[in-house]
Amino acid sequence: MQAFLLVFTHSKEEDYRKLKEILNTPKDLVEVLEKILIDPTNKMPPLIDGSTETTVEINSLKGKSVFLFISGLPISSDDNSILKPFLDKTGKEDQYRIIWIPFVKQWTEDLKKKFKTLGSKMLNVAMDYSLPISTHRYINQKWNFKFNEPLIVAFNQQGKVECKNAIHMIRVCGVEAFPFTRAREETLLMEKGLIGVTATHVVSQTENWIKENYIFLYGGQDNEWIQNFTKSAKILVDDPMIKEKGISIESVPIEDDNILKRFWNKIKNLFTSRAQRETKMDSVKLHIEKLISYKKKKKEWAVLSQGSSIIVISGKTMLKVLVEFGSWKQSLKEKDFQSAFIEYHNKVFVPDDQICHHMKIPYNTAKIPETMECSHCHRIMDTYISFKCCHKDGASWA
Numbered sequence: 001m002q003a004f005l006l007v008f009t010h011s012k013e014e015d016y017r018k019l020k021e022i023l024n025t026p027k028d029l030v031e032v033l034e035k036i037l038i039d040p041t042n043k044m045p046p047l048i049d050g051s052t053e054t055t056v057e058i059n060s061l062k063g064k065s066v067f068l069f070i071s072g073l074p075i076s077s078d079d080n081s082i083l084k085p086f087l088d089k090t091g092k093e094d095q096y097r098i099i100w101i102p103f104v105k106q107w108t109e110d111l112k113k114k115f116k117t118l119g120s121k122m123l124n125v126a127m128d129y130s131l132p133i134s135t136h137r138y139i140n141q142k143w144n145f146k147f148n149e150p151l152i153v154a155f156n157q158q159g160k161v162e163c164k165n166a167i168h169m170i171r172v173c174g175v176e177a178f179p180f181t182r183a184r185e186e187t188l189l190m191e192k193g194l195i196g197v198t199a200t201h202v203v204s205q206t207e208n209w210i211k212e213n214y215i216f217l218y219g220g221q222d223n224e225w226i227q228n229f230t231k232s233a234k235i236l237v238d239d240p241m242i243k244e245k246g247i248s249i250e251s252v253p254i255e256d257d258n259i260l261k262r263f264w265n266k267i268k269n270l271f272t273s274r275a276q277r278e279t280k281m282d283s284v285k286l287h288i289e290k291l292i293s294y295k296k297k298k299k300e301w302a303v304l305s306q307g308s309s310i311i312v313i314s315g316k317t318m319l320k321v322l323v324e325f326g327s328w329k330q331s332l333k334e335k336d337f338q339s340a341f342i343e344y345h346n347k348v349f350v351p352d353d354q355i356c357h358h359m360k361i362p363y364n365t366a367k368i369p370e371t372m373e374c375s376h377c378h379r380i381m382d383t384y385i386s387f388k389c390c391h392k393d394g395a396s397w398a
Helices: 002-024 029-037 077-092 109-119 133-141 167-177 182-198 223-237 240-244 257-275 283-296 316-323 325-333 337-347
Strands: 065-072 096-103 151-155 161-163 214-219 249-253 301-306 309-314
Touching (some): 002 029, 002 133, 029 065, 077 096, 096 109, 151 167, 167 257, 182 283, 182 301, 182 309, 214 223, 223 316, 283 301, 283 309, 316 325, 316 337, 325 337
Antiparallel strands (some): 214 301, 301 309
């Protein structure tokens, strides 16, 4: 019995090693999918058509780009609403296919109905209990699958993983980010910037404003501070000198709790999307780090942007600059609005805005950088490890 166990264990380790090797150095999509989906010891067909329940040949996916959609059942209503456009979009694109792998802890009549409804929209379905043991291990250890968190792995035609988990970009930009490659993400950020991809739901006109206008986006838990900011921003916008110079400025407060929650969810998912691709910090990550630090400290925050560029992020200092517009507006005769604003902002910087910056990175969803630069002082931040339990499946990012 002991000898059999050793052979069996060795066989499992060898299967897992081969799977990792194929995924790390892919040459052909069909070969990759066969290694992921086919268990030689299982007679069940690896793929079925979700609408007809007939067998699908893996070879039929040759030359396609494939999304491996892995989820628990049921899927949350929030994720359902954002996944529907993704499913519809992929169904219309001949070049792309979805393989759905649903994981179910305990089948019930209700789950069977949900599976049939969603499965009927899928051309390709692979059941979790038909997968090789090595695939289960890889999905959990390398792709960090959690039962309550959908996972969408994007493969190109050669079987290379283009995106470890596209669900984060879907939550930020929807199908506009299709096909969820790094190049598409960079293009969207270059065209729209941080505010353009995370705050268009706040005010419908934001999509147009980001093309040329300056935008103040701000919020916090102090309603009086928000009202003062709105009042001060209006005084600046209506000033004759601002109008004379043709400077277009929009003031966008986030006061509704649901809208604010959606904004922070988009910020979190954008950071995770970028963190899963690489470990080094970039300007987008630094801006997100700064914003989240204000949120964590429950401080009032404000962002000034123009086009796709973030000009400055702060809190009390930003309001001070607006309130004291009369003290620096004459500099607009010689300087552009951005230069004049930043110069006065640096001059009157409020020490309270110099908060301790910290960033929590969920270990299961992103690459962990060896070091992280502070977005304010640009020193290397201290590193800590913390453990957290929310008494439920999956991990949360508080």
